[in-house]
Amino acid sequence: MNHSFTVSRDLLRLQGREQEEFHARAAATATGEFGRTVFVRAVLEVSNYCRENCVYCGMRRDNKALARQRASAERLAELIIEQRPESVTDLNIQTGEDPIAVQEVVLPLIRILRRETNLGISVCLGTMSAPTYAELKEAGATTYIMKFEIGDPRQYAAMQAPGRYEERLEHIRHLAATGWNVSSGFIAGLPNQTEDELLANFDVAAALPLRGCSVSPFIPGESTPVANAANGDIDLTLNSMAALRLMRPDWVIPAVSALNIAGPDNGYRRGLRTGANLATINMTPDDLREDYLLYKRDRFIMTEGRILGAIAAEGLSPSRQSLADYYRARTNGVSDTKVALKAA
Numbered sequence: 364m365n366h367s368f369t370v371s372r373d374l375l376r377l378q379g380r381e382q383e384e385f386h387a388r389a390a391a392t393a394t395g396e397f398g399r400t401v402f403v404r405a406v407l408e409v410s411n412y413c414r415e416n417c418v419y420c421g422m423r424r425d426n427k428a429l430a431r432q433r434a435s436a437e438r439l440a441e442l443i444i445e446q447r448p449e450s451v452t453d454l455n456i457q458t459g460e461d462p463i464a465v466q467e468v469v470l471p472l473i474r475i476l477r478r479e480t481n482l483g484i485s486v487c488l489g490t491m492s493a494p495t496y497a498e499l500k501e502a503g504a505t506t507y508i509m510k511f512e513i514g515d516p517r518q519y520a521a522m523q524a525p526g527r528y529e530e531r532l533e534h535i536r537h538l539a540a541t542g543w544n545v546s547s548g549f550i551a552g553l554p555n556q557t558e559d560e561l562l563a564n565f566d567v568a569a570a571l572p573l574r575g576c577s578v579s580p581f582i583p584g585e586s587t588p589v590a591n592a593a594n595g596d597i598d599l600t601l602n603s604m605a606a607l608r609l610m611r612p613d614w615v616i617p618a619v620s621a622l623n624i625a626g627p628d629n630g631y632r633r634g635l636r637t638g639a640n641l642a643t644i645n646m647t648p649d650d651l652r653e654d655y656l657l658y659k660r661d662r663f664i665m666t667e668g669r670i671l672g673a674i675a676a677e678g679l680s681p682s683r684q685s686l687a688d689y690y691r692a693r694t695n696g697v698s699d700t701k702v703a704l705k706a707a
């Protein structure tokens with residue numbers, strides 16, 4: 364960990380040549396930790412029901428325009444077992460905050476995949492009960508993705524981010540304390556977000572027991588109170604990613620698909636140039652994906668071809684070690700992991 368690295372307003376504002384140098388420094392830091400490899404996972408979006416009401420998200424419960432759906436575990440299992448790309452070592456199962464989907468779809472799906480594949484399994488399901496977390500772990504998931512979303516408590520409440528701020532952080536700590544690898548994340552460029560509010564995210568992330576963290580550019584959800592607001596700024600997002608990499612060289616930092624919306628030219632590839640080391644292939648079946656509002660624009664869907672093309676174009680290669688194995692090796696000793704990754 365690089366506890367001496369301080370994220371400043373000046374860094375977040377960088378542009379042009381200085382920005383390129385800053386990103387190159389972050390990318391070199393990632394290379395030093397992980398070699399020139401990127402973890403490749405698949406994501407399945409399983410349910411778009413959500414009991415929360417985040418102002419910025421199209422899946423919020425007040426959005427009556429959205430057709431809600433839950434997928435079937437058997438159908439998704441078949442898709443993953445038979446059609447996942449060879450490069451995929453891990454799977455992330457994602458839902459709105461939907462306890463019914465967790466019981467009826469996610470748990471059975473994890474049990475099937477644990478039996479039939481050696482994929483690392485992560486889940487991104489929102490805040491659940493402690494017994495549900497234990498059931499998920501028992502079924503075979505090892506990583507929990509719980510974004511704290513907004514590091515400033517006042518802005519968190521104003522945006523009606525999930526549950527309550529302190530409760531969200533408490534769940535993250537509980538997950539880590541009960542043996543999960545926890546990854547989190549925050550949003551850059553929310554409407555009216557001040558620089559101080561953005562900077563608060565770094566302090567919150569640094570204080571949490573995390574293995575990784577994402578930065579997502581704000582993308583206004585359709586049929587939300589902020590539907591007409593501007594996208595988060597791509598440079599602000601990329602500078603935040605680079606700062607995060609320099610703050611925590613050992614974290615797994617994803618290049619999120621929304622980089623392509625905030626920066627339609629080459630936002631995703633620029634993300635890989637800031638030291639991001641996780642890419643995600645979207646394997647949600649088409650009929651379900653249509654109701655995930657963010658993905659309606661086809662050219663932003665991260666298919667296998669687009670992901671592998673971007674990785675190769677940046678001179679990187681897919682990791683043969685799964686994220687789950689990487690985390691396991693880290694728990695047993697950092698130096699062994701570095702050797703394993705560089706050999707992969």
Ligand code: SF4
Binds near residue numbers: 417421423424489
């Ligand atoms: S951000 Fe998550 S918790 Fe909030 S409304 Fe969207 S899906 Fe639900």
